[in-house]
Amino acid sequence: MIQETKTERQIGQIISVQGDQVRVALMADYLESGRKDRLGQIASFLVVPVGEARVIGLVTGLEVTESQAGTMNLHLIGQISQGRFYRGVHQYPMIGDAVMAGEAQDLDAIFDRPDAGETLLTSSSFMLGRFALNTDYKVFLNGRQFFSRHAAVLGNSGAGKSCTVAKIIGESIKHPNTQMIMFDLHGEYRKAFSNENGQMDSNVTYLDENDLVVPYWLLRYQELDSLFIDRSDPTIIANQVSFFKEALIKLKKNSAKNLELLTTYNVDTPIYFSLDHFLTYAQNMNQARFVINTDRYAFSRTALRNLSLPEQEEILLTQKSQFNQGNPQGEIPHALYFQKLTGLIDQIEHKYNDKRYDFLLHPVEHAKKSKLFSGLFPQIMEERTDWSEMIVWLIKMLTGDLEPRKNLTIVDLSGIPFDIIDLTIGLITRLIFDYNFYTPVNFRRPIVMVFEEAHTYIPDNEIKNSFARVSVERVAKEGRKYGVSAIVVSQRPSELSRTVLSQCNNMIVLRMNNPEDQHYITKVVSDQFANLIQMLPILSPGEAFVLGDSVPMPLRTLITPPERRPASNNVDFVEAWSKSQPPELLDQTIGRWLKQERPQKE
Template sequence: MEKMILNYKEEELIGKIASVDTGTAIAFIPDDKKMSELQINQLIAVNSPRAGTHIIGMVVKMSRRLDETILQNDIDDKKNDDNVVLPSNAIKLVFVGELRDKEGIKVNVFKRNVTALPNIQSSCFRIDGDKLTKLMECISTIAANAVTPLSLGKYFIDENSTAYIDGDKLFQRHAAIVGSTGSGKSYCVAKLIEQMAELKSVNAVLFDIHGEYSDESFKRDGITQLKIAAPNDLETANKLDKGILMVPYWLLNYEEMQALLLDRSDSNAPNQAMQLSKQIMTAKKSIVKGTEYESKITLDSPIAYDLNAVLQELHKLDTAKEQGARGEKAGPFNGKLTRFNQRLENKMSDKRVGFMFSLTNEEQELDWLQKFCRQLMGTSKFNNGGIKVIDFSEVPSDILPLVIGLVARIIFSVQQWSAKEKRHPIALLCDEAHLYVEQNESIDAVSAIGLKSFERIAKEGRKYGVSLVIISQRPCEVNKTVLSQCNNFISLRLTNVEDQNTIKRLLPDNLGNIADNLALLDIGEAIVVGDATLLPSRIKVEEPKIKPQSNTVQFWQVWGKNDSTQDLDTAVENIIKQSKSE
């Protein structure tokens, strides 16, 4: 029969509980030697009022040999806990769960909730050595029993125990992976992708902003490499088969089209918006006439209409004249669409956004959207791999939020309009999220429209099987609405105080002290908190087999070499072509 993990003798007692509130406790440690052996973040077992149960607490504060008169202030809790000096030889504990010796036929069952708070004078014991190893194994076994266990590394407090994470809860409740530049954030993401790629029916999209996940090591089974079309890709045939994505203008809904083309400060903006919607609808109706979609579409239906035909009609209205009482006079829209038409023409001729406006017959076919969605959202049944890495590195930064927001909206819309029993869950991994899921009160209309898609996914995505994984080095610049919906946090080292405070505010009150370690983490170390982990943990992320192109440049070592790999001529050519492609 399996033995109980936390089975203590009287001589192993280290102290007694002196003060308790709903999430924390203060314990006296009378023995100086035992006090000196304790550390911050150490786990402590506290006897529970429930028989056969130990409450698990984490040490977050320690104090030694101070005036005994301070004790009463702590017990009365008249001051803020963070400002109170703890009494003589005392430790402050944060409750993180409880271990039950037996539950039904199961033994050593760990639960995140604490069903009964400890009594005053409850005994406290250290959890170390074999007991710590077995406790961590017990916690990990629950997640390890999944079909394919998800692990990012080893526990910091016990390197013999693998830190498993509940993959279902990680993606069901949204997640955030944050860390300052150089903290190991990209390696952590790569470790996650590496394990996701092993799943037979995985379905995920990674928005790769800098092309760091598009190198050779990521070209493997389970991963499909895609890219947004560059100027020199526009005439390529069979783009989708070659992993080249166009994002046609006809995918834009009316609100997105207005944000991209309309100048709200123009006094004729209402007339321009009205005529734009009218002419687009007319063009869409002409396309579906005589098909199964006739009389069933709306202005936002993604139908491949001809924008040149729309522009021609707008030009006619802008120059139209009509017969008046004294001869010809200007029509109702004469001269009111001029500036709008010029903006539209400029966009259509701008090769930087050729992936949106320079369409070939391939993108105008009625079944193109079905092929696009299979490439974008298909599992390994349709692609080389269910993880689609989309390289956005050549997309102009001024419309990046709109383009990524559009891709996210299409994915969400497909999931929303799918029959419940036919939905396949999909995760969106948003690298450098602060660039397009930004917290900025004065963002322009284009960025605001893109942001709206992510806010909706954050709030409603769970219902339709769409998960968000926010990845950022500046969490304080990420939209607060989106971050507040993340119930799982994997935080590597954060050195900026504003970033640290952002994460602290999102954690439960009793776990706020854990975030105090964020600036002290080593490279590759992370604090994992949330629904996906039973125990708030500090882990050491294992080095992934697939490595992103994000290694920190060794300035001093490179400068000390005799030779150089610098190629300025090719770089200048790429700037001119606005593409890194051969």
């Protein structure tokens, strides 16, 4: 047993130092007096005086052993010198050094951040909540670190992720030049950024399925391919692919000419082409035949048969045509495409006629119907044959480059078909990355992108083709250099891309029960926090460990809920069951269902 060299608040003595891990033998009376005051509970911190400095250690484990009163593990985090807290330890403790309970001055030094203020406007930090073990102290997040080095907000369903995100965004957009884009999968966030009448705050743009416009011509070939190619018969995939690429080059030629890109454009260049013409061309080529021994198409109308090939091609791209079925000389079916494009045509027609795809496949008509879009960009009402300029309007909308300037764009995807959420998020993320990539460094405005329910479209599983994953991983790996940063939000971190999660230098980890998820997080954060991770199941809603560069040390924090919470409150089954429903409800619901109109949002 350790001899008692007890000063007033000593609770133990160091018996081993390994790197930043320290083992402490507790004083004989610890179990009686120390326990009473809850000194040294996990996630609290203790002090090791070393010369002039006070080295700070985070309690990561406690254990009772037979030969001693008990031992405790500390993880050394930083030190206080001349009243200020610094990360990192310069003077290491030695065996035999006393370990003390922290005093008020220590807490003051740790929590009193010279850069701390209530909002980012007045300082580089903002208040996230209060220290769970002593609520007199506020926890500040350093915005510089938090936003530039990616962050993850993790926790079970109902643990408080959406409220935390709304709090972070709400604090950030008080700064007039903040730029954030958030993907809201359940339409929760409108409520957190609008008044009681549903009117959005003046610095927020809200894009739901009525106002979001994502023109299909911005998709890359691979993305269009995933949308339209019929893969049910492997023997004809190559024919469709070949047709698709040929058609894109032909159909984009007009815009390429207008934009002086004729020598450089390719299937991926994000310029306008007409999907109507694409469909017409596919329908024509699916039937096309040649006049025997010539390269001319065998149109039914004789006049057309005699046109030159370029003139014939122009007709094939723009007009639904009939072909001669065969005569005594015989008409030769097109070797590659004849009857091979039926599946492709079906896919296009099917999606083309589904109203839910309008924001993507009928972007011009959709934008004309949107009051928001047509109000901001009246040019949409013009008659044009080249809509390539829409990319400018889209970027302006997404980056808040409007009058008055917006700081947050909420992209509400709750009304978008599930099968194209991945594509939509992938495309918007790529646009934003490319936009900042091509902006001169001096003029670049950093953009934070928030990905709610990230595990659903940024999976760890490489097998599944995920466009969003490719785009977000690029942001995670390279975004910092170009001023694009990610906040990923997930209830299933173990299903989330490891590449993305391991790039997150900041984590807010709320309650988490699933051992698989805990295990996964332990691997991503350093080992010494493993014990903290084990505490995750006992946290209450809105209580989290905040880890990473944006806080002085891992802090168990009670997050202050935002002034207006997202519409994510649990459904109160019992209350709902106690109300009766109006008799006309069912008819109205089915009516909306058939017209694909969603009910009023919360």
